[in-house]
Amino acid sequence: MSYTIGLVGKPSVGKSTFFNAATMNDVPEGAYPFTTIDPSIGEAYVRVECAAPEFDHTCTPNHGYCAEGVRFVPTKLVDVAGLVPGAHEGKGLGNQFLTDLNEADVLIHVVDFTGRTDLEGEPTTGHDPRDDIDFLEAELDMWYLDILKKGIERYRSGYAGEEKQIEADLAEQMSAFGISEDELKQVILALGLDLDPETWDDDDREALAREIRIRTKPMVIGANKADAEAARENYAEITDDPDYEHLTFVPVSAHAEKALKKGDEAGVLDYRPGDAEFEILGELPEEKRAGLDQIEDFLGEFGETGVQRAIETALFEELGAIAVFPGARKPQNDGSFLQDCFVFPGGSTAEEFAYYLHTDIGEGFLHAHDVRSGRQIGADTELSHRDVIEITTTN
Ligand SMILES: Nc1nc2c(ncn2[C@@H]2O[C@H](COP(=O)(O)OP(=O)(O)O)[C@@H](O)[C@H]2O)c(=O)[nH]1
Ligand SMILES: [Mg+2]
Known part of the structure; x- marks a missing residue:
């Protein structure tokens, strides 16, 4: 298991540019709507401070890479x-859109904050980015509402004699969203609704769909x-607007x-993704230099380009995921050290981590060690971000 982040947004907001920057893959992009016909899947990265230096060794990553301790x-x-x-009714590329959304654990809604693209992605001026945010949320809510209604139908068509539970039918209908019966029951009750869907009106159903969407699609x-x-002007205004406080x-x-x-790849500059600065290597034509000066100003003001930060905020803050290194104090005989770093749900226990690594490791779980402190930890101990954990099994 690993997390899937979905980049969503109307045409021409910069999804492909973001995607390419994050993955350095080459997918078509341009200032024209619908240039991205097929959804593109790629490998992006989250930064985690490497634990290897604490043990005075060098890590040998199996996946991804390590750059100067990151x-x-x-x-x-x-x-x-x-x-x-x-799109929620399958209009345009709607069906593919919904399939992709289904698979995303968390979304990054890319919004053009300049206000220079209208809702269709055509050039304009003075468009309010809030309209885009409202539009996506409404589109998602309508999609959830459609599925919620199917769940209610499922409940209605159940045998009258049998013990019917709305949360069971909804959980079944919404299985793709990974929400349990218990959670559904909690959401229904938290909204002050009865557990009988026959007592719900349109507003109740909409509120419920929206609440489930917010919980399952951060x-x-x-x-x-x-x-x-x-x-920048829009950013200052919108992040100050109390109606948008619920969003990050x-x-x-x-x-x-x-x-x-690109500059780094071409050897023109030295840049580690997400860093606050970069170094220019050698001479550059005036025009390139000017472009980089602008980027430097941007980094000075915002601290980073934001691509890495958006991805990391999605996983570590919105989803509450943590990264854990399975490992030992010393490199193995072949020199490998801290080869893996896994990102998985926060609150997971040592035993869950063992199962996450492999079913055999989970089944044979005896105890674990916090490698930093050397202390033994039990099966039920909750792990923390950047823990280094060694697991001892019976086999
Ligand atoms: N100024 C500026 N323009 C951008 C940025 N990201 C993308 N664009 C431009 O916005 C247009 C649409 O970009 P694209 O990635 O194709 O958008 P998509 O349709 O959402 O995939 C292109 O002209 C990009 O060069 C950015 O960060 N700043
Ligand atoms: Mg695109």
């Missing part, structure tokens, strides 16, 4: 095309094109991240 741990990123009005707003002045915003310049990564 592990870049892979995570799946999907460029989800097809957000158009009516979201970060990637406030993109923040390199433009107009975007990350200012992003996908453009800047891509330029820096």
Whole structure:
């Protein structure tokens, strides 16, 4: 298991640019709507401070890479095309859109904060980015509502004689969202609703769909094109708007991240993704230099381009995931050390971690050690972010 992050947004907001910057894959992009026909799947990374230096050894990652003490741990990123009005009914690329959304554990809603693209992704001026946020939330809510209604139908068509439970039918209908019967029951009751769907009106059903959506599809707003002045003004205004307090915003310049990564790849500059600075190597033409000066100003103001931060906020803050290193104090005989770093749900116990590594390890779980302190920990001990854990099994 690993997490899937879905990049969503109307056309021309910079999804492909963000995706390419994060994965350095080459998918078509351009200032025209619908250039991304197929959803693109790629490997992006979350940064985790490597534990190896604490043990005076060098890590040998199996996946991703390590750059000067920072592990870049892979995570799946999907460029989800097809957000158009009516996408929840399968309009446009709606069906593919919904399939991709289903698979995403968390979303990054890429929004053009300059206000220079309208709802269809066509050039305009003065568009309010809040409309885009409302539009996506409404589209998601309608999709959830459709599924909720099917769950209610399922409940109604159940045999009258049998003990019927609405939360069971809803959990079944919403299995793709990974919400349990217990959680559903809690949500229904928390909204002050009865456990009998026949007592719900339209508003109740909508409120319920929205609440389930918020819980099962957490979201970060990637406030993109923040390199433009107009975007900064909108950013200041919207992050100050109490109606949008429920959302997490990350200012992003996908453009800047891509330029820096390309420069690094070409050997023109030295840049580690997500860093606050970069170094220019050698001479550059005046025009390139000017572009980099602008990026430097942006980094000075925002601390980073925001691509890495949006991804990490999605996994570590919105989903509450943690990264844990399975390992020992010393390298193995072949020199390998801290080869793995896994990202999984926060609150997981040592035993759950063992199962996560392998069923055999879970089944044979005897005890675990916190490698840093050397202390033995029990099966029920909850792990923390960046723990280094050694597991002892019976086999
Ligand atoms: N100023 C600025 N323009 C950007 C940024 N990211 C993307 N763009 C531009 O926005 C347009 C649409 O980008 P694209 O990635 O194709 O958007 P998509 O349709 O959402 O996949 C292109 O002209 C990009 O160069 C950014 O961070 N800043
Ligand atoms: Mg695109």
